[in-house]
Amino acid sequence: MHQHFWRGVVAVWLVSPLAFSEVTGDAMLRGSGADQSEQSKPTLAEEAKPWGLSSQEYQQYLNEMAEGPNRLWWKDIDPPQVLGMNAKTEEERLKYAKIDVELDQEKAAKEIAFQEAYTAAFRELYPNAKPIREAL
Numbered sequence: 001m002h003q004h005f006w007r008g009v010v011a012v013w014l015v016s017p018l019a020f021s022e023v024t025g026d027a028m029l030r031g032s033g034a035d036q037s038e039q040s041k042p043t044l045a046e047e048a049k050p051w052g053l054s055s056q057e058y059q060q061y062l063n064e065m066a067e068g069p070n071r072l073w074w075k076d077i078d079p080p081q082v083l084g085m086n087a088k089t090e091e092e093r094l095k096y097a098k099i100d101v102e103l104d105q106e107k108a109a110k111e112i113a114f115q116e117a118y119t120a121a122f123r124e125l126y127p128n129a130k131p132i133r134e135a136l
Helices: 002-030 033-038 044-051 055-066 079-085 090-125
Strands: none
Touching: 044 055, 044 079, 055 079, 079 090
């Protein structure tokens, strides 16, 4: 019985941070419906800033995604990636690739820091839990 329990704990331990972020991330960013109606719509500059883009670049991204196959092919990718894939020159493509690399590095650093904190918290809360390889 304990063996089955620990397999479930290990599975939850492995999946919890990622599942939580996937389920709650978008909802937390959007906020509740009541909050949205009270807030003013963000400006183009505000929308562009987190992506490291100018207002003009973000508008270009919106235009790329408004019609044609881009909205179907790349609906779930970041604005710098869309701009890079639609770049007219190698220089432009490299510019957006560099922006995307920087964003990915920042995201990965945050995810790793959280995973380390999660692991430490798990060990603190469940000090007698066996490592995954031993539990299986």
